[in-house]
Amino acid sequence: MNRAPLVSVRKLGVEFLGDRPVKALADVGFDLASGETMALLGESGSGKSVTLRALLRLHDPRRTRVTGTIAVAGENVVAMDAAALRRYRGGVVAMVFQEPGLALDPVFRIGDQIVEAIRAHASVDRTAARRRAIEMLDRVHIPQAERRFDAYPHELSGGLKQRAMIAIALACGPKLLLADEPTTALDATVQMQILALLRELQRETGLAILFVTHDVGAAVEVADRVAVMYAGRIVEENDVGRLLAHPRHPYTSGLLAATVGPGQRGRPLSTITGAPPDLARLPEGCAFATRCPRVGAQCVARAPGLERATPSSAVACWHPLDAASPQSASRV
Secondary structure, three states, rough: OOOOOOEEEEEEEEEOOOOOOOHHHEEEEEOOOOOEEEEEEOOOOOHHHHHHHHOOOOOOOOOOOEEEEEEOOOOOOOOOOOHHHHHHHHOEEEOOOOOOHHHHOOOOOOHHHHHHHHHHOOOOOOHHHHHHHHHHHOOOOOOOHHHHOOOOHHHHHHHHHHHHHHHHHHHOOOOOOEEOOOOOOOOOHHHHHHHHHHHHHHHOOOOEEEEEEEOOHHHHHHHEEEEEEEEEEEEEEEEEHHHHHHOOOHHHHHHHHHHOOOOOOOOOOOOOOOOOOOOOOOOOOOOOOHHHOOOEEEEHOOOOOEEEEEOOOOOOOOOOOOOOOOOOHHHH
């Protein structure tokens, strides 16, 4: 990566405490530059959303142990006090959640929710905040923005609610947007509109985006780089084109092969056998070993570290696929 990173995460670990402690994240690290989009890709339970919430310090400190370092725009997020966190959330980093119908407050008008976010971070009166809120609704291509300002969430379609969520997130000009599967609950046409909108806003503002998805197609549309997660770890990272053409981790290859692509009709869909491990009882070796077609004795004995071939390319596997040989999954 040639640009200085806006986000730098090193050895991030998240453990949920209780009768059966759950190691949700272990040794996660990555950099993200301004104007860049990185997708976190993987099955449910792989640690994608936990990573986003760790960047916003949303995990309950009474029930969670967080280790490692998180630096965003030169600030140490892990060491922030309550006042610094209030400035950081929304002002430096904002989040778009998976289901806008649940994230938006049903008893407040859309415009009032944007105004509240603006006035929490800027010393402006309500008139100026209202004007800024209407500008944001227009910027995310909500038709009749001034009229929609007074609408309640239940009066908007799913696509318009997601656009309103993006307007709230970007109202205070954050440097980083965390997008937690923002298109999952939408139909295919609206999904593409939302992805195109995120790209458009990124070009205009230089925003960095960390995009969580289990949808390979969405990652292809929006991401510059992809980090594949499995059982709380990053197992492969690469530029999106190289990862699609030459996946090196067997899990990445399996994910891509299991994705519906052109010419799929009439052919059986590939699957990854087995199931992800119990995060409360992780094995000593590679967490993917019981599902991996390339497993060996070393894989069962010890977990591989993430080996970085280039600044943007890394894999955690004792027996990676040949980087020079395109896999069948490259049809995605």
